[in-house]
Amino acid sequence: MSPQPQHASDPASRVAELRARIEDANRRYHGLDAPDITDAEYDALVRELEALEAAHPQLASTESPTRKVGAAPAGRFPPVVHAVPMLSLGNAFDDEEVADFVRRIRERLDREDLAFSAEPKLDGLAISLRYEDGAFVRGATRGDGATGEDVTANLRTIAAIPHALQGRGWPQVLEVRGEVYMARADFERWNEQARLHGGKVLANPRNGAAGSLRQIDPTLTARRPLSFFAYGIGQVEGGTLPDTHSGTLARLREWGFPVSELATVVHGVEGLLGYYRGIGEARDGLPFDIDGVVYKLDDYAGQREMGFVSRAPRWAIAHKFPAQEQTTVVESIEVNVGRTGAVTPWALMQPVQVGGVTVTRATLHNADHVARLDVRAGDTVIVRRAGDVIPEVVQVVADRRPPDAQPWSMPMVCPVCGAEVVREDGAAVWRCSGELSCPAQRVQSVFHFASRRAMDIDGLGERYIESLSELGYLQDVADLYRLTIEDLLEMKRRADERDGTTPAALAKSGVKAGKVASKWADNLIEAIDRSRDTTLARFLFALGIEHVGESTAKALAQWFGDLELIRRLPWPLFKRVPDIGGEVARALGHFLDQPGNQQVIDRLLERGVRIGDSHPPHPKLGEALDLATLLVDLEIPKVTAIRAAQLGTAFADAQALLDAPVHNLVTAGLPAETANALVAWLEDEAHAGVLLRGAQAQAELRARLPARPAQAAGPLEGKTVVLTGTLSAMGRDEAKDRLEALGAKAAGSVSKKTSFVVAGEAAGSKLAKAEELGIEVWDEAKLLAFLERHS
Ligand code: I6G
Numbered sequence: 001m002s003p004q005p006q007h008a009s010d011p012a013s014r015v016a017e018l019r020a021r022i023e024d025a026n027r028r029y030h031g032l033d034a035p036d037i038t039d040a041e042y043d044a045l046v047r048e049l050e051a052l053e054a055a056h057p058q059l060a061s062t063e064s065p066t067r068k069v070g071a072a073p074a075g076r077f078p079p080v081v082h083a084v085p086m087l088s089l090g091n092a093f094d095d096e097e098v099a100d101f102v103r104r105i106r107e108r109l110d111r112e113d114l115a116f117s118a119e120p121k122l123d124g125l126a127i128s129l130r131y132e133d134g135a136f137v138r139g140a141t142r143g144d145g146a147t148g149e150d151v152t153a154n155l156r157t158i159a160a161i162p163h164a165l166q167g168r169g170w171p172q173v174l175e176v177r178g179e180v181y182m183a184r185a186d187f188e189r190w191n192e193q194a195r196l197h198g199g200k201v202l203a204n205p206r207n208g209a210a211g212s213l214r215q216i217d218p219t220l221t222a223r224r225p226l227s228f229f230a231y232g233i234g235q236v237e238g239g240t241l242p243d244t245h246s247g248t249l250a251r252l253r254e255w256g257f258p259v260s261e262l263a264t265v266v267h268g269v270e271g272l273l274g275y276y277r278g279i280g281e282a283r284d285g286l287p288f289d290i291d292g293v294v295y296k297l298d299d300y301a302g303q304r305e306m307g308f309v310s311r312a313p314r315w316a317i318a319h320k321f322p323a324q325e326q327t328t329v330v331e332s333i334e335v336n337v338g339r340t341g342a343v344t345p346w347a348l349m350q351p352v353q354v355g356g357v358t359v360t361r362a363t364l365h366n367a368d369h370v371a372r373l374d375v376r377a378g379d380t381v382i383v384r385r386a387g388d389v390i391p392e393v394v395q396v397v398a399d400r401r402p403p404d405a406q407p408w409s410m411p412m413v414c415p416v417c418g419a420e421v422v423r424e425d426g427a428a429v430w431r432c433s434g435e436l437s438c439p440a441q442r443v444q445s446v447f448h449f450a451s452r453r454a455m456d457i458d459g460l461g462e463r464y465i466e467s468l469s470e471l472g473y474l475q476d477v478a479d480l481y482r483l484t485i486e487d488l489l490e491m492k493r494r495a496d497e498r499d500g501t502t503p504a505a506l507a508k509s510g511v512k513a514g515k516v517a518s519k520w521a522d523n524l525i526e527a528i529d530r531s532r533d534t535t536l537a538r539f540l541f542a543l544g545i546e547h548v549g550e551s552t553a554k555a556l557a558q559w560f561g562d563l564e565l566i567r568r569l570p571w572p573l574f575k576r577v578p579d580i581g582g583e584v585a586r587a588l589g590h591f592l593d594q595p596g597n598q599q600v601i602d603r604l605l606e607r608g609v610r611i612g613d614s615h616p617p618h619p620k621l622g623e624a625l626d627l628a629t630l631l632v633d634l635e636i637p638k639v640t641a642i643r644a645a646q647l648g649t650a651f652a653d654a655q656a657l658l659d660a661p662v663h664n665l666v667t668a669g670l671p672a673e674t675a676n677a678l679v680a681w682l683e684d685e686a687h688a689g690v691l692l693r694g695a696q697a698q699a700e701l702r703a704r705l706p707a708r709p710a711q712a713a714g715p716l717e718g719k720t721v722v723l724t725g726t727l728s729a730m731g732r733d734e735a736k737d738r739l740e741a742l743g744a745k746a747a748g749s750v751s752k753k754t755s756f757v758v759a760g761e762a763a764g765s766k767l768a769k770a771e772e773l774g775i776e777v778w779d780e781a782k783l784l785a786f787l788e789r790h791s
Contacts, residue, residue: 714743
């Protein structure tokens with residue numbers, strides 16, 4: 001753990017110290033959106049203060065932060081006095097505290113069966129939206145609970161917030177409360193772009209949401225991908241609402257507010273804890289960050305009777321999950337060399353529990369990120385681990401830096417092979433220039449190639465790949481298909497010797513070394529052999545091309561259908577595939593332009609790799625194989641879609657355009673500035689070459705297009721399916737592949753859009769969700785029967 005500062009020992013001084021620290025944290029969190037401690041640390045300080053105030057009542061004060069909500073607004077926006085205060089929630093950190101919460105209500109109301117509305121607690125920013133006669137008139141932050149900030153203009157830019165209420169029956173005045181948040185994928189996308197282009201990297205989705213709402217210029221807020229969930233109400237006048245919270249949520253849905261689909265009604269302590277566990281299991285797969293779940297007594301009459309204690313209602317509580325952010329100390333900054341040569345810095349840290357997992361390493365993304373955060377060895381940092389994302393360092397705690405901490409810089413040579421580390425102009429990534437002569441790149445590329453979702457060579461772990469590479473058996477992935485049983489046995493013998501696992505030691509432990517090794521080698525050779533029969537998508541993914549993940553590889557296979565065709569395409573043609581943009585297309589083009597890579601593909605095919613699912617290109621490609629589209633895809637400065645269309649009409653083909661003098665371009669209707677920019681661009685031989693290759697590739701694609709309409713759509717075309725639980729006859733991945741092959745789209749979470757859920761053994765919250773939403777559920781037998789019928 002990080003070194004903690006010394007605390008005052010007498011209660012009065014410690015209380016004063018805690019109040020000052022908590023108030024400072026409140027100001028940073030609510031007012032400045034720049035927290036310097038994690039939520040867990042904050043919660044611990046508040047708990048300590050509460051305990052001290054309870055043990056020493058003479059120290060209690062109405063001015064204590066334990067009696068207040070948030071922080072007074074920082075004054076950037078006009079103040080808004082909330083007609084009904086925006087409170088905060090008490091917290092429960094374990095089952096016992098939840099049981100106490102329920103017991104207190106049961107005793108005070110003298111009721112046995114208590115119904116609670118339960119919903120996830122989003123990690124966002126609480127806001128209040130005021131509607132008068134159905135029109136959105138004002139939106140405010142929570143502030144200190146009594147007074148917030150008027151951020152109406154910014155809230156109007158969020159698509160999920162209705163400008164006018166839908167349906168009918170709404171009260172004349174209605175205040176809706178809820179949480180503005182940034183979905184994880186939007187946050188990741190935003191940061192990826194920010195890292196690439198030097199923009200503002202957000203520490204976490206919550207800071208992203210809060211910072212976005214505090215922009216003075218609403219057009220800046222509009223650019224941020226923000227979402228909203230409604231979870232309650234404030235002032236209501238001139239109308240009535242249902243007499244339960246769950247009924248109100250349903251009504252809010254009808255009036256056009258997004259309400260969490262995971263909100264539900266449960267009964268008693270068991271119901272609450274079951275909900276907590278179910279959401280806990282689903283947490284990593286949710287599209288947004290949550291820090292717990294909230295339980296609210298469902299009936300308003302009971303809520304009124306329970307009332308409030310200082311800053312929080314007695315009828316609601318937040319049950320917190322283990323924190324996803326923690327502080328720890330960076331021991332050193334190391335770099336990793338990936339399969340594309342990217343040299344990525346990461347932090348080796350003192351072990352710390354984050355979200356229930358011990359973490360010692362966290363990514364620092366790239367050199368710019370390290371520079372932006374100014375992370376140094378010795379620094380106390382905040383690490384974050386959310387969902388299945390790799391833990392990352394998000395912030396340095398500046399005032400805990402040791403005086404001798406030194407700034408970090410990227411090593412000039414690759415720590416693995418000694419080749420120069422270089423950075424392309426304008427790129428964020430530094431690369432080892434050693435390519436396949438760098439053992440790290442070689443090992444990583446083979447490891448990826450052999451992985452389950454790629455060529456699926458079972459039994460070939462990273463350690464063996466390292467040994468095979470060290471001993472010269474593997475120069476590149478194609479060498480896998482030359483390995484013999486003898487090579488493997490020789491490698492294993494030498495590796496065991498090096499690791500001290502001698503045949504004598506094995507014999508002593510009762511293992512028949514020779515037999516075991518030869519069985520292992522037989523199996524591995526068999527697995528390599530099996531992998532020869534593959535699909536185009538797997539093959540493309542296995543090549544480890546930068547930015548080409550599994551879904552891009554599948555899209556390429558689906559749209560172009562043939563490796564030989566893909567191998568010859570110049571980069572702009574890849575942009576014809578939906579969801580492939582310039583960056584991915586250029587990475588693909590760059591990979592295929594390297595003679596070394598083409599030779600590896602040749603050798604793989606020579607050594608027996610067979611792609612079994614080649615087919616003609618997707619007929620839709622035929623819709624945009626013209627000169628104008630090519631010119632747009634080439635991203636030529638000043639050549640917009642309109643200008644490209646003019647050129648496409650004026651010139652018969654790419655060669656005619658290349659031959660045209662500048663005045664012909666102007667005659668074709670191009671402004672002089674655009675014509676000059678185009679001529680300057682075409683003067684570069686590489687540009688002219690890619691234009692001509694693009695035109696030839698278009699012609700080839702046209703020739704390959706199927707003469708008649710595409711094959712009939714798969715039986716699951718347009719269906720969205722979610723797989724959950726354990727399937728015994730095949731893995732979930734295989735089931736997913738087979739359903740996708742029949743046209744289905746696989747999703748990670750259940751929503752109203754899900755067509756059906758395949759539920760194996762021990763299916764949990766996703767199954768419960770499907771049942772709750774009335775979505776069709778298939779058991780494994782039904783899945784197998786369906787696949788059998790459509791195989
Ligand atoms: O901060 C909050 C998050 C979520 C809440 C809340 C909530 O319900 C799902 N509900 C209340 C009543 C309050 N804060 C005060």
